Amino acid sequence: MAKPTRQIVIDPVTRIEGHAKITVHFNDQGAVEDARIHITEFRGFEKFCEGRLVWEMPGITSRICGICPVSHLLTSAKAGDDILAVEIPRPAENLRRVLNLAQWVQSHALSFFHLSAPDLLLGFDAPPEKRSIFGLAEAHPDFARRGIRLRKFGQDVIEKLGGRKIHPVYAVPGGVRAPLSEAVRDEILAGLPEAHDTAAMGLEFIKAFIETNHGKLDVFGNFPTLFLGHVTGDGALEYYDGFIRVVDSGGNIVADRLDPRKYNDYISEAVEEWSYLKFPYYAPLGYPQGNYRVGPLARLNVCSHTGSPKSDRELLIFKQMAGTRNVVLNSFYYHYARMIEILFALERMEELLTDPDTLNQEDIRARAFSNKPHGVGACEAPRGTLFHNYTVGRDGVIKKVDMVIATGQNNLSMNRTIRQIAMHYISDPETEITDGILNRIEAGIRCYDPCLSCSTHALGQMPFEIEYRGSDGTLLKRGGRG
């Protein structure tokens, strides 16, 4: 007699940002057939922004996400720059970049120290009630406290520039609202040494962790895909501007110097009925062969160098992990890439803060009316490449909005990752499905640090419960996971 087919539902997925469920599907023989992440939230920003003014958009769209409001703020302001048809003054660009780098530090610190470190320091099989920043603070108080303070450093810089830590009102189409004083600049600089120390601690930790656990991490999303991200004209790591580069799993550049404003020419989206999160893919290869990854791992894979000394040294070591391919395929290395990116963000922040243009008190905003019917803004967000695309009337009233959100572009890869983990750990029908196994599946998602509030500008919510279904699909038994 065939065993009943089962479906495991993880509801909600925890220690991620936003709402989602995971289902693991079994075939009639009891083997794992598939695993899916379902984003259950829908918010509808694209539609309700119609009729708003282009100048309001940075303030509204930053409310897409409380974790990376700065990314939406900047990308929206850049779409506005395009509609105003202005080139913003260099001091304004410097200040936007500093704001963005500050967010990098806080967002990556949150992902690493608050959300994922409990798995890494306490263990995937630690009691669930201990697996949190609080459990981490009990067992490793210094590590937790320093991580908290690193996030605080990033948040403080955002507040110093934008007046508040979350949803700062700072970037506007044409530039930024306020200059930076020398005194505040010096306060920020004074925080850098401690931030560097903590970044170095995190980096050494993750390198040692990967070294120690070599072989055990090969199923956390280890497969070939394309990688996509911004680089400068000479191929350096770039977050705010530049060109799009795509590399394949062999490290070959598939496309380079693509105009981010023409993203529709090379990115398409698929929709599956079981998730509010769309499935973007690299259009020339079709769906789902055009599966690409974005975010920290992808950015370090696509760039040739960082352009700053400490992070460049670390990038070299990172790339050695890839061997001759020159790209790292394992999504667990997102954590590692995130630590190098924090280091890079701190280095770049210091370079910008010591640039005299950054303290210019006057040239921070270009003023103009709506001069073009259409504008696109693109930036790297901590989680990957972000696009805002607006169509407006002569009066600056929004007629149409399209956004491609960073996390969405990792949707196919997140699904492949949890499928790989589930198939590995639930290798046969007799496997007892422990909390530790379910936590590893969730940890596969945490590698990507998904931001589902964002991705469901539009989407997301994740729970875990178990349903046992007969092979005809009838519900036999239902259990929860507490």
Added chain:
Amino acid sequence: MAKIKIATAWLGGCSGCHMSFLDLDERLIDLHGRAELVYSPIMDVKVFPAGVDVTLVEGAVANSDNLELLETIRRNSRILVAFGDCAVTGNVTAMRNGLDRDEILRDVYGELGVTFGKQDGTVLPVLHESVTPIHKVVSVDAYLPGCPPDADLIWYVITELLEGRQPVLTEDLLKYG
């Protein structure tokens, strides 16, 4: 005496209020010493527990999952705080109100999108026609507005509640947006 049990939850919103909660920074560790955090999206507890003293609820009610969790929270919590503008007024989450749900879904996802809002709720929740602030659904004991409320204000409200006092938001503390 048993420690006071605190929980936080998010419904339809942007997580910004929870990020502001994390902006308590090192005070988070103090809080954990003084009270017991028993449920939160930043912890691995999957089922909302019984016997919670204070629950901060971020976000508005936008779908069947939000509603179900909110009702559980109300049953299991002594004091329920509407945490942030979306919980208090609906705010940005409610900006889709007045637009036709199916039309939005069709515009964003194509024809397939229309089926999203009408699933049976077992995996994808049913999307509500309109978004409501939480006091429309359950009784609320305290309101903490702001988009988001800043960490100092959150700390004030929590510490007042821990001391057994009703937090009072005087004019200088009360703000929206």
